[in-house]
Amino acid sequence: MEVKIAPYPFTTIEANKGIAYVRLECVCKEFQVKDNPRNSLCINGWRFAPIELIDVAGLVPDAWKGRGLGNRFLDELRRASVLIHVVDASGSTDAEGNPVKPGSRDPLLDVEFLEREIDMWIYQILSKDWDRTAKLIDVLRSDPAEELAKRLSGLGVTRAHVEKALEDSGLQGKKAASWTQSDLQAFASAVRRYSKPMVIAANKADLDVAEDNIKRLSKELKGKYVVVPTSAEAELALRRAAAKGLIEYLPGDSDFVIKSNVTPKQAKALEYIREKVLKRWGSTGVQEAINRAVFNVLGYVAVFPVENEHKLTDHEGRVLPDVFLMPPGSTARDLAFAIHTELGERFAFAIDVRTKKRLSGDYRLRHRDVLKIVTSPH
Numbered sequence: 001m002e003v004k005i006a007p008y009p010f011t012t013i014e015a016n017k018g019i020a021y022v023r024l025e026c027v028c029k030e031f032q033v034k035d036n037p038r039n040s041l042c043i044n045g046w047r048f049a050p051i052e053l054i055d056v057a058g059l060v061p062d063a064w065k066g067r068g069l070g071n072r073f074l075d076e077l078r079r080a081s082v083l084i085h086v087v088d089a090s091g092s093t094d095a096e097g098n099p100v101k102p103g104s105r106d107p108l109l110d111v112e113f114l115e116r117e118i119d120m121w122i123y124q125i126l127s128k129d130w131d132r133t134a135k136l137i138d139v140l141r142s143d144p145a146e147e148l149a150k151r152l153s154g155l156g157v158t159r160a161h162v163e164k165a166l167e168d169s170g171l172q173g174k175k176a177a178s179w180t181q182s183d184l185q186a187f188a189s190a191v192r193r194y195s196k197p198m199v200i201a202a203n204k205a206d207l208d209v210a211e212d213n214i215k216r217l218s219k220e221l222k223g224k225y226v227v228v229p230t231s232a233e234a235e236l237a238l239r240r241a242a243a244k245g246l247i248e249y250l251p252g253d254s255d256f257v258i259k260s261n262v263t264p265k266q267a268k269a270l271e272y273i274r275e276k277v278l279k280r281w282g283s284t285g286v287q288e289a290i291n292r293a294v295f296n297v298l299g300y301v302a303v304f305p306v307e308n309e310h311k312l313t314d315h316e317g318r319v320l321p322d323v324f325l326m327p328p329g330s331t332a333r334d335l336a337f338a339i340h341t342e343l344g345e346r347f348a349f350a351i352d353v354r355t356k357k358r359l360s361g362d363y364r365l366r367h368r369d370v371l372k373i374v375t376s377p378h
Helices: 070-077 107-127 130-138 144-155 159-168 181-195 208-220 232-243 264-281 286-297 332-339 341-345
Strands: 016-025 041-043 046-055 083-088 198-203 226-229 301-306 324-326 347-352 369-375
Touching: 016 286, 046 286, 070 107, 083 107, 083 286, 107 130, 107 144, 107 181, 107 198, 107 208, 130 144, 144 159, 144 181, 159 181, 198 208, 198 286, 208 226, 226 286, 232 264, 232 286, 301 332, 324 332, 332 341, 332 347, 332 369, 341 347
Parallel strands: 083 198, 198 226, 301 369
Antiparallel strands: 016 046, 041 046, 301 324, 347 369
């Protein structure tokens, strides 16, 4: 997918929807087989599983009031399970997205700014017709968590998110009619933390001025957000060089190998990336930000289902054809339903391919499990 890239505000106007990939160690090496991936890719023993990624326009202050492209951005946000907030760690972009002298903007302000915009967006939705919601809860004895989850369901907010937010903001059991404006804002902020968790991609990490900022971001946001030093420009350059056959490089690698003759200019650019990004930070950070968002923040696990537990094949003989990304707490029965509704309905038990043990429907899936689903006859 080709998208427009330019150093000025609102280069992205319409959201760019595309497929990105999480990277994990494939089980093919462990079982010493050559796999035939169908819903994913396997390159040099690394499995790349697809996820949907939405690239949205940056926000300006008071976007929640509809300023700039605020409404459009926030509408796209509804669908997101996790956010990757790309922050200019070099401090060379102001609050409005305009270029400024490197080091003159504190990237921590950008993090706080996005938090506030989302908080106020949620608060605005809650505060509209709050009296009616309070009446439903207090007078008609509606379940508070159920009622509030219903109000926010369009934002991808679940009952579990609401219950945690009520507890965090100390509003459990408090009459809804007595909630103050600050109560509503505290609740909205807690809802945001649980329903829209964030990874901070500290971009432009190749610039020397960014190094201290990244260290400070990591220290200030410790325990709150994962901060990943990132150079999107370096990642793009490496992928383009790999596509042309100049280098051997996989997204997430800590280095690359030059495969063919490169011009002095290309060699200089590649060496800059190696020294300023890969040796300094361990990777370009792009793949790590995606992986951390899916596996660390959301807690998803990758599971490999097979039909033949001896040959590791599906019914067409493909070896380890699929990998499924499953939410935390998913069971063997959930996996069966994810593969096919009928498989879930007829689920009898699963078999752990490694141990050959039978597993019940409520077995909690683990990362890199290889399972066979066994069904009962009609």
